[in-house]
Each structure stands twice: as C-alpha cells, then as structure tokens.
Amino acid sequence: MKFLDEYRDAALANDLIKQIRGITSQRWVLMDVCGGQTHNLVRSGIETALMDVLELIHGPGCPVCVTPSQVIDFAIALSHRPNTILTSFGDMLRVPGSHQSMLTARSAGGDVRAVYSPIDALKMAIENPSKEVVFLAVGFETTAPATALALLQADQEDIKNFSIIPAHVRVQPAMESIIQSTDNRVQAFLAAGHVCTVTGYQSLESFCQASHTPIVVTGFEPIDLLDGILHSVRLLEGNQVRVVNRYSRNVQRTGNASALRTVESVYEVGDRPWRGFGNIPSGALKLRADWKRYDASEKFAPYIPAATPDDQRCRAADVMAGRIKPMECAAFGRECTSESPLGAPMVSSEGACAAYARFQTTSITPLERSE
Amino acid sequence: MHDPSTPACRIEMGLADTIQLAHGEGGRLMRQLIENRIAPLLSLDRSGLQSDAAVLGQLDGETVVTTDSFVVSPLFFPGGDIGSLAVHGTINDLAMAGATPTHLTLALILEEGFALQTLDRILNSIADAANHCGVSVVAGDTKVVPRGAADGIFINTTGIGVLQGDSRMRPDRIEASDQLIVSGPIGKHGLAVLSAREKFGFKPAPESDSAPLHQPAQDLRNQLDLDLHAMRDATRGGVAAVLHEWAEASGQTMWIDAAKVPVTANTHAIAELLGIDPLFVANEGTFLVAVHPDRCEAALDCLRSHSVSAQCCVIGHAQPRDVSAVLIRRGIGVDQPLDEPSGAMLPRIC
Incomplete structure (x- = not known):
C-alpha cells in the first residue's frame, strides 16, 4: 500500500x-x-x-486515558436517562469509570452506542427527534475539529436534541x-x-x-x-x-488553518482535571459561552455524579x-x-x-x- | 374489492407480504408457509413434512454432528448473505472435523413483520448453497417472535456428516517443526460485514470469503492421511484465535511471519484505515492447516488444485514452547507475542 x-x-x-x-x-x-x-x-x-x-x-x-472517571460516570448516568442515547468512540466504551464502564452500563440497560465520528452522532439525533443524543467528545486537538464541525452543523440545522460532554484536551x-x-x-x-x-x-x-x-x-x-x-x-x-x-x-509549521479556525469558533482554552494528573492549566478545550447550549454538563447538570x-x-x-x-x-x-x-x-x-x-x-x- | 388506497387494504397487503405471529402458531398460515414457500425452495420431500423427525437411514461410517446459529447483521453483504453463511458455516465445521457433509437441518426464528420476499431470497440462497455442497435439508423448524424480539431472522443449522478414514483432526498432534499453511487471503468476511453494516462506502466494497471448504479438506485428508495434523477454519477471532487454540492444545509455540500472511490490497487498505489487524478478523471460507514438514509441498499442491484455496501459502511453523504461545515476526525482524483475541471487536459477524 x-x-x-x-x-x-x-x-x-x-x-x-x-x-x-x-x-x-x-x-x-x-x-x-x-x-x-x-x-x-x-x-x-x-x-x-x-x-x-x-x-x-x-x-x-x-x-481516553486522561478522561476523568467522573466524566465517564456522568456519561453512564445519561445513558440510563429516559429517551437518551449516549454515543462515543468505541475505544472509550471499555474504559472503567469509578464503578463500571459504558459497555457494562449498556448490558445493564443503558443506551450506549459506538460511533466513528461526532457527525454520526449528530445524524442519530436528526433521525431520532424524540430522543436526546449526547456525544462524549474525547480526544486531543486531532479530533476536536470534527466535534466542532458537528456543533456548527447542529447550529446551522437548528438541532436541539444534540449535545456533547466536552472532554477534549x-x-x-x-x-x-x-x-x-x-x-x-x-x-x-x-x-x-x-x-x-x-x-x-x-x-x-x-x-x-x-x-x-x-x-x-x-x-x-x-x-x-x-x-x-x-x-x-x-x-x-x-x-x-x-x-x-x-x-x-x-505537518506544516502553522498547522491546518481551516481546522484551527473551526475549533476556535466553538472552543476556547480552559482548565480541566486530567485523570491521573490533576488540573493542568490550559490543558483543555471548553465550549465558548454562546455554545453552552450544546454542553451536556449544563443541559443535564443534575445528572453529574460526585467525583470519586x-x-x-x-x-x-x-x-x-x-x-x-x-x-x-x-x-x-x-x-x-x-x-x-x-x-x-x-x-x-x-x-x-x-x-x-x-x-x-x-x-x-x-x-x-x-x- | 377494497379500494387499494384504503387502510383496510394496506393491512391486508401487509398480511400477505410479511411474517405474522400466526405463521409460527402451528395453524393454517404456518402450514402454508412451509408447504408453499419453504419446502419447494429447499426441494423438501412432501412426505417428510408429515413427520416432525427425519429418518436418515444407514450412514457409511462414523457419524459426525455439529450445530451453529447465525445472527449476522446486515442479512446481505457483498460475497454472501445469512442463508449461504448458515450452510457454509456448518459444512465447514464438519469438513474441519474430517467429515463429509451429508445432511442439514434448518431452524428459522423470524421476527413479526419480516418481509416474505426477503425470506424467499434467503431460502433461495440456502438452497443454492446446499445444492452446491451436495447436502440435503432433511428437517426444520419455524418460529415467529414479536416485533423487536429478534433482528429480522436468525437461523440455526445442524450438520450431519460421515467421518473419512480413521484419523480424527486433533490439534494436540501438532509437533514442533510442523508447517502452518493458510488457505487464502485473510480477514475478508469480517471487513465485508463491518463495511456493509456501517455503510462505509469503500470502493470496491470488500467481499466476504464465505465458501464451503469440504472439498479441499477431504482431498487433504485423503492425500496426507496421518501427516495432516490439524485443520481449522479461522472464523470468529480470525487466524490469531486458531493459533492460540492450537498452541494451547499442542503445548507448542505457533510462530508466524507477518510478511508471509496473505492479505489482499483492499483488505490491507481498509484494515489500516480502521486500525484493525486482519489476523483478528473473521473468515468464513479460509482455513489453517498444520502438516508434517515433509508433506508441506504435497499439501500446498493439493490446496492449489481447488479454487477456494488456490492462494494458499505457508505462514509459519510450530516450535518448542517458548514463553509465548504465539509469536509473530513483524517489520523489523523482532519476534513478538501475538495477543489472544479478547472479543467484541466486530460484533455479529456470523
């Protein structure tokens, strides 16, 4: 090849x-x-x-390794919420939270589905208008542009039943x-x-x-x-x-300008704890204020479990x-x-x-x- | 006569076109389904339909039996469908045990609302595959479950065959220096099903290798007799799973050279893109052979004479057990352990 x-x-x-x-x-x-x-x-x-x-x-x-277990626990809690589909990359599903992984949550009745791209999760939201579709958005700068694109598209098409758990680092x-x-x-x-x-x-x-x-x-x-x-x-x-x-x-010295612009339109640099590391200053991407409506941790705040x-x-x-x-x-x-x-x-x-x-x-x- | 646009008529049309719960209830609809659809397509003898059990008569040798269930999703994929797969899978299990397949039973679990047209396509595919393999379907069962309790159709086939000669396939007979042969390019079935299910849209679409293996298997047994130490189709878990099974059974280490493992350019490209190792991907018409080194060439000649195994090649050998059960030589020439598949990579591929 x-x-x-x-x-x-x-x-x-x-x-x-x-x-x-x-x-x-x-x-x-x-x-x-x-x-x-x-x-x-x-x-x-x-x-x-x-x-x-x-x-x-x-x-x-x-x-996947640095995603705090509290984030996984939150995703699991949402997967058990009525009329809610929790999506993420396949790799994420086997990672243990504080008690179980998303795969074990699925066998316990949670609606957890693996997707290959955040755009697929958005499609799922469009196809299931009566359900909330949440994408657990993990990854470094490499996958952030795809998540940002999904949000831009959701905004353009005014999709209201789609949100993400922002966990990009x-x-x-x-x-x-x-x-x-x-x-x-x-x-x-x-x-x-x-x-x-x-x-x-x-x-x-x-x-x-x-x-x-x-x-x-x-x-x-x-x-x-x-x-x-x-x-x-x-x-x-x-x-x-x-x-x-x-x-x-x-790789070019200044990177991929179009991807960076896409990310910047949705995200800003922020702090978030890394699993195993604790808080890393500027170590995360957070949704900008005008995109918070797509933030599952705001939309479904009562479902956020205590950190363990x-x-x-x-x-x-x-x-x-x-x-x-x-x-x-x-x-x-x-x-x-x-x-x-x-x-x-x-x-x-x-x-x-x-x-x-x-x-x-x-x-x-x-x-x-x-x- | 109903006006075709009225709801009543649409329901009636629905009754005619799809599976109803009543099709599984033992009454008129069920009898019609079996007599008018299933039996003719599978050339079932009308007399056989009167009884719940088939009499096979005297079989010429020791009898071998195997059973397998098929739940593949999607039902149709490039290179096959759930029907042909249900025949090939069971026939291959018999062939790998050293038996000549003779009879099949067929059990269908249908979901309420399943299109009869789709059922016909699948039954035709079963009939074609069974005819091609020279086996007859002698008994069957049909159940219908409520909508949502199954995914369209599930199939179980039980295969009956007759053992050839006295020797049985026993992976514990694998000895150090045995040569390991694979019958053709690996990883095709799993990627075909995955790509069809996820609608990846690869061009060309990867095709399953689903095929019956009883002919090359019989030929190998006839020609090599006791020098043929083991045969195994590399289904779920792929080639890696077979190598681990053999290492476990024989107490030897299975050593393979990654550069010698046949993989088509298409499989290679797709597997790279998806981050999947073809050694762990299921096959449905590809098998591994362990053979005494002196008879390796004879085994290759024999396999090459069958189109299904024409691209066979040696990928490694057995050797005295080292720390690892299975070793693979990769890129830069270092031998490393090959992991045992731990499942769940590609669900519902057969």
Whole structure:
C-alpha cells in the first residue's frame, strides 16, 4: 500500500537502528508523547531493539486515558436517562469509570452506542427527534475539529436534541507539566505527529527553548519513529535545542488553518482535571459561552455524579508521566488485566499498559527461522 | 374489492407480504408457509413434512454432528448473505472435523413483520448453497417472535456428516517443526460485514470469503492421511484465535511471519484505515492447516488444485514452547507475542 509499506521497510529500519546505535554516546531518555507512537514502538519491536542504548518512555498521549472517571460516570448516568442515547468512540466504551464502564452500563440497560465520528452522532439525533443524543467528545486537538464541525452543523440545522460532554484536551500543556515536575527525566520529545498536523509546531518552539528540550515532530510508522529517534539523538548529541519536523508529509509549521479556525469558533482554552494528573492549566478545550447550549454538563447538570477517587492500586499517573514503565506497577498483569482493568491505560488502544500487555515479552530473544 | 388506497387494504397487503405471529402458531398460515414457500425452495420431500423427525437411514461410517446459529447483521453483504453463511458455516465445521457433509437441518426464528420476499431470497440462497455442497435439508423448524424480539431472522443449522478414514483432526498432534499453511487471503468476511453494516462506502466494497471448504479438506485428508495434523477454519477471532487454540492444545509455540500472511490490497487498505489487524478478523471460507514438514509441498499442491484455496501459502511453523504461545515476526525482524483475541471487536459477524 502506497505511503505505508515504504515506511515499514525492514532493511531501512535496520539501517536506521544501526545509525542510531552508531551516534549514541549515552543512554538518552526520550519521551514519545502520543499513545499511537507508544503502541507502534512496542509492537514493531523498536523499543526492544534499542533498549540497551536508549530509554524510551511513554507520555500522556492517550486522551481516553486522561478522561476523568467522573466524566465517564456522568456519561453512564445519561445513558440510563429516559429517551437518551449516549454515543462515543468505541475505544472509550471499555474504559472503567469509578464503578463500571459504558459497555457494562449498556448490558445493564443503558443506551450506549459506538460511533466513528461526532457527525454520526449528530445524524442519530436528526433521525431520532424524540430522543436526546449526547456525544462524549474525547480526544486531543486531532479530533476536536470534527466535534466542532458537528456543533456548527447542529447550529446551522437548528438541532436541539444534540449535545456533547466536552472532554477534549490539549497536548502541549501536559508536556510542559511533565518537564516542570521535579522528578522529570525526559531529555527530548518525539512530538505527536497527528496533533501537530492540526496545531502546527510554532508554539512548541518557545516551549522547546524555555525548557531546553529538543523536540522532533514524529510520525507513527516504524521508519517515521526510527527517523524521529535518530534526529532526537542527533540534537541531543550535538547539544542543539530546537524543534525539527520529521513528519513533513503531513505537518506544516502553522498547522491546518481551516481546522484551527473551526475549533476556535466553538472552543476556547480552559482548565480541566486530567485523570491521573490533576488540573493542568490550559490543558483543555471548553465550549465558548454562546455554545453552552450544546454542553451536556449544563443541559443535564443534575445528572453529574460526585467525583470519586481513582483506584489506589492503579499507577496510571506514574505511567503516563513516564515515571514508571507499565510492568513496574505491582498490579500490572495481576489485579489489572485487559479483561479486568483497574485503569484506562490498560484498555485503550493507545494506552501504554495495553501496549505492553499485548506486545511485549522482555524475556524473549529473536529466534532463528527454520525454513 | 377494497379500494387499494384504503387502510383496510394496506393491512391486508401487509398480511400477505410479511411474517405474522400466526405463521409460527402451528395453524393454517404456518402450514402454508412451509408447504408453499419453504419446502419447494429447499426441494423438501412432501412426505417428510408429515413427520416432525427425519429418518436418515444407514450412514457409511462414523457419524459426525455439529450445530451453529447465525445472527449476522446486515442479512446481505457483498460475497454472501445469512442463508449461504448458515450452510457454509456448518459444512465447514464438519469438513474441519474430517467429515463429509451429508445432511442439514434448518431452524428459522423470524421476527413479526419480516418481509416474505426477503425470506424467499434467503431460502433461495440456502438452497443454492446446499445444492452446491451436495447436502440435503432433511428437517426444520419455524418460529415467529414479536416485533423487536429478534433482528429480522436468525437461523440455526445442524450438520450431519460421515467421518473419512480413521484419523480424527486433533490439534494436540501438532509437533514442533510442523508447517502452518493458510488457505487464502485473510480477514475478508469480517471487513465485508463491518463495511456493509456501517455503510462505509469503500470502493470496491470488500467481499466476504464465505465458501464451503469440504472439498479441499477431504482431498487433504485423503492425500496426507496421518501427516495432516490439524485443520481449522479461522472464523470468529480470525487466524490469531486458531493459533492460540492450537498452541494451547499442542503445548507448542505457533510462530508466524507477518510478511508471509496473505492479505489482499483492499483488505490491507481498509484494515489500516480502521486500525484493525486482519489476523483478528473473521473468515468464513479460509482455513489453517498444520502438516508434517515433509508433506508441506504435497499439501500446498493439493490446496492449489481447488479454487477456494488456490492462494494458499505457508505462514509459519510450530516450535518448542517458548514463553509465548504465539509469536509473530513483524517489520523489523523482532519476534513478538501475538495477543489472544479478547472479543467484541466486530460484533455479529456470523
């Protein structure tokens, strides 16, 4: 498949691995910000292949994982409200709230439906005029434009039975919070290519300078990831602090102007707690005052449940801040499995714990082919 | 005569065109449904309709039985429909057990209001598939449930077959160094159904691989005899589920090379777009074979002689058990565990 297979070329990958090993003088600590990158690093074996020369730690880039359990509890409460359909991305449905996930809520009678896009949720509202349709709008800057488009369309067509639970978050404030923490070990970032496709990387430049942390905008395929790592190591070895864009087939410095305008017409920057992190200043997108009529948390405020503390056995916060690897958590693979997760990173397709549970066996060495 | 525009007439027309609860109540409507619609389409013997049970007579060998229910949504999808699927699925279960299929039973659960025209299409599809496979439908049942209690139609088929030779398919006979063969490109059925249900509008639309596998399966057994260690159609859970089952049963590790697993360009593109691994996607006309390494070429030759398995290839082998039950070599050449499917990715695909 064009534009895909060439980024998975094994010979090129091994050449890049050789180059990285060749220029690395110390065991640098790199953080991949996005959960999609985490999964591909672990799944493709890149992490294993470079383990002895580099430390790759996995960042907060799983929007499903940082959605507070109170938000999930609210969605579940709405799914049980008469004549209400609760929609969200399939990935969100398995994430545990404080007592149950939306999938378990569905088997208990809640009306929960997976959609592929917020526009599908809006269509559902148009097709079911006697029902309230609520979309749990999670995601980073990548999915925010689609939610904004759905709201613009709802406004244009004067759809009144559609609303969203706004839970979009912003990546850069989380990166800043990680760098500012006293126990930070991150020396360079692989920035999330798809977030940067929307936002660009202009705003990363001042952050990079202020934090003295090189940043490489990186894609998701094995060659993209290795190339991002190679350039990060080059910057670190050369003591250069700047932003390098290695995902230029998608990312421009100023981002996608049309997508950004769409988001800005509906959203403004605000604060919201992140699951596992607490409040991250400017870490969220909130609906603007004149769009509040589409905010389910205003429309159905009495259904918002009290916040409950997360399971203390789950160390999701330490995993997402890169303080520990998933298998360093005492619950990993024991009390916490993909079938019975304690925290979101174990179930989300972008969660770091899920990546390790699915793809990683540290005790396996490559085997000879016997054909 | 009613004026066609009056409500009374519309109700009457409705009676004629759709399934009513009375169609399942054992009275005149039910008899008419069976005698006038189901029996002729399936070439059922009128004498067989008089009794609630069919007599099969002496079967030539040990008898094998299997049963399967079909609830796929949507009912029609590129490459098949719930009718052909209900025949192929059950025949394939018999074939994989090493049996030659001979008879089928057919149980229909119909939802009140289901269009009779749609029922006819499905019955025709069942008849075509059964004829093609050389099996006869010998017994059946029809139930009707109130509107909302089913999704149009659910089908159960029970298959009866006769075991060929003495050896049974036993995945615990898989030995280290056995070669693992897949009969053709994987992941087609699940993506076809998902794309049809969600109306993704891919062009070309992905097609199901739904097909009967009894002929290549029989041929393999006849030619390889005891060197054929296991066969399994890769239905729900896909190839990954079969590999895990075999690893569990045999105590060996199943090793596959991702680069050798056949995937069509269309499946590859759609799976990438949806973020789905074809190894976990259901097939309905694709199977895995574990064979003694010395007979691998013979097995491939045999499979290639059947159109349904013409694109077969070796994807890996069994090896002494390592930490992981199933290993896959991906992109950069590192062996990694292949997860066991944990369900719910694509609901109601069969």
